[in-house]
Amino acid sequence: MSLRFYIHTMGCQMNEYDSELISGLLRAEGFEPALSAGEADIVLANTCAVRELAAEKAYSYLGSILKKDKKSEQIVVMCGCVAEQDGAGALKRMNGIDLVIGPSKIRNIGGILKDFLKNGRRKDYTGDAKVEWNKDSAIARSSGEKAWVTISKGCNSFCSYCVVPLARGREESRPQEDIVETAAKLIKSGCREINLIAQNVNTYGKDKKGEGDFAELLTRVASLEGEFRVGFKTAHPRDFSEELIQTVESSKKIMRNFHLPLQSGSDRVLKLMNRGYDTKRYLEVAGKVRRLSGSSLTTDIIVGFPGETEEDFEGTLAMFARAAFDSAYMFKYSPRKGTAASKLGDTVPKGVKEERLARLMALQRKTGLANNKPLVGSEQEVLIDSETFSAGKVCGKTLSEKQVFFPAENSLKGFVRVTITSAGPFSLKGEPVK
Numbered sequence: 001m002s003l004r005f006y007i008h009t010m011g012c013q014m015n016e017y018d019s020e021l022i023s024g025l026l027r028a029e030g031f032e033p034a035l036s037a038g039e040a041d042i043v044l045a046n047t048c049a050v051r052e053l054a055a056e057k058a059y060s061y062l063g064s065i066l067k068k069d070k071k072s073e074q075i076v077v078m079c080g081c082v083a084e085q086d087g088a089g090a091l092k093r094m095n096g097i098d099l100v101i102g103p104s105k106i107r108n109i110g111g112i113l114k115d116f117l118k119n120g121r122r123k124d125y126t127g128d129a130k131v132e133w134n135k136d137s138a139i140a141r142s143s144g145e146k147a148w149v150t151i152s153k154g155c156n157s158f159c160s161y162c163v164v165p166l167a168r169g170r171e172e173s174r175p176q177e178d179i180v181e182t183a184a185k186l187i188k189s190g191c192r193e194i195n196l197i198a199q200n201v202n203t204y205g206k207d208k209k210g211e212g213d214f215a216e217l218l219t220r221v222a223s224l225e226g227e228f229r230v231g232f233k234t235a236h237p238r239d240f241s242e243e244l245i246q247t248v249e250s251s252k253k254i255m256r257n258f259h260l261p262l263q264s265g266s267d268r269v270l271k272l273m274n275r276g277y278d279t280k281r282y283l284e285v286a287g288k289v290r291r292l293s294g295s296s297l298t299t300d301i302i303v304g305f306p307g308e309t310e311e312d313f314e315g316t317l318a319m320f321a322r323a324a325f326d327s328a329y330m331f332k333y334s335p336r337k338g339t340a341a342s343k344l345g346d347t348v349p350k351g352v353k354e355e356r357l358a359r360l361m362a363l364q365r366k367t368g369l370a371n372n373k374p375l376v377g378s379e380q381e382v383l384i385d386s387e388t389f390s391a392g393k394v395c396g397k398t399l400s401e402k403q404v405f406f407p408a409e410n411s412l413k414g415f416v417r418v419t420i421t422s423a424g425p426f427s428l429k430g431e432p433v434k
């Protein structure tokens with residue numbers, strides 16, 4: 001009988017993509033998926049190291065597996081960013097972990113597991129490596145309607161607080177042809193939303209001569225035949241180009257959400273963060289996005305970066321109000337091992353961070369509502385999100401990634417035209433157009 005595996009995914013879309021890839025690669029090697037960790041012969045935790053809390057969650061998940069579910073012969077594998085960061089240290093910290101596999105090595109997971117089954121040697125497989133993109137065709141997608149498509153791995157930006165360049169290595173673009181082919185296949189198989197993902201889509205292709213840039217890639221994907229739309233994440237404000245705006249404007253198939261992480265509204269802090277832009281540049285870019293009709297602007301903010309003063313934070317509040325973000329992911333700073341910022345200490349007290357976060361959240365409610373209210377009475381094309389059905393109500397997203405709830409048969413799928421009837425800070429309500 002085949003061995004069964006279970007994957008627990010934490011963190012971002014990159015990890016979701018990697019988990020689907022691990023699943024596909026293991027199936028191709030003859031392993032079978034299990035419904036729960038308890039039923040599995042192999043448990044894999046795909047971990048996130050972006051914040052201290054996330055990294056600790058990875059260990060506590062594995063700890064709980066080892067306590068409750070581990071059968072004596074069960075193989076426990078740590079993958080993802082914590083695996084890359086901690087390497088052999090993870091094997092030392094938790095005796096029950098058998099294998100530690102960093103993101104650059106997951107494409108060899110079948111071979112790694114087979115080796116372990118033969119020799120039983122606990123080992124870490126970490127370190128940067130060239131990506132064998134051809135292996136990505138094995139991916140096992142969990143949703144038929146929406147798909148993440150990784151267009152590059154790693155990051156060269158080295159923002160001072162961020163572990164990604166340490167955990168995922170240097171940037172490496174996936175061949176354009178491979179991405180377009182993957183998108184075409186997905187559309188043919190019924191996928192209606194393709195999300196091109198990278199740590200920084202704007203630098204796509206810059207590491208490979210003749211590969212073409214992101215605007216070219218986006219144009220090619222949007223030109224494919226079929227009823228679908230294409231989105232992208234994340235766009236670094238430093239590398240943002242006029243051409244990208246023009247590309248988005250040129251096609252009704254390209255989604256109009258721009259996720260542009262601001263991180264701080266203080267030029268002093270932005271410099272310490274090594275973000276490569278100042279507030280003036282950010283507002284220029286935000287202005288361009290806002291001039292594009294039907295667009296939305298979302299962001300990430302860190303509060304309590306080392307040395308952040310009340311004045312710095314007020315700068316963030318002012319920038320948030322001026323950019324009038326549609327929504328934001330907001331986090332309390334936590335130092336990450338190996339980053340430049342970790343040498344600055346963690347100087348802002350926890351209570352101050354919490355209070356700043358609460359003030360930002362209150363502002364987010366206001367800007368979110370102010371952006372959503374003018375949509376009342378408008379007609380929007382909504383793609384139903386198959387995972388969010390509840391009795392007689394469905395949920396979907398507009399082209400600008402606004403969430404809309406409306407009454408409909410739970411079996412309804414695909415694109416629906418909806419009239420917006422009311423607006424809240426985080427979502428809209430509507431009625432399907434008769």
Ligand code: SF4
Nearest residue numbers: 155157158159162164
């Ligand atoms: S751009 Fe900065 S924050 Fe984003 S992944 Fe790269 S280093 Fe991290």
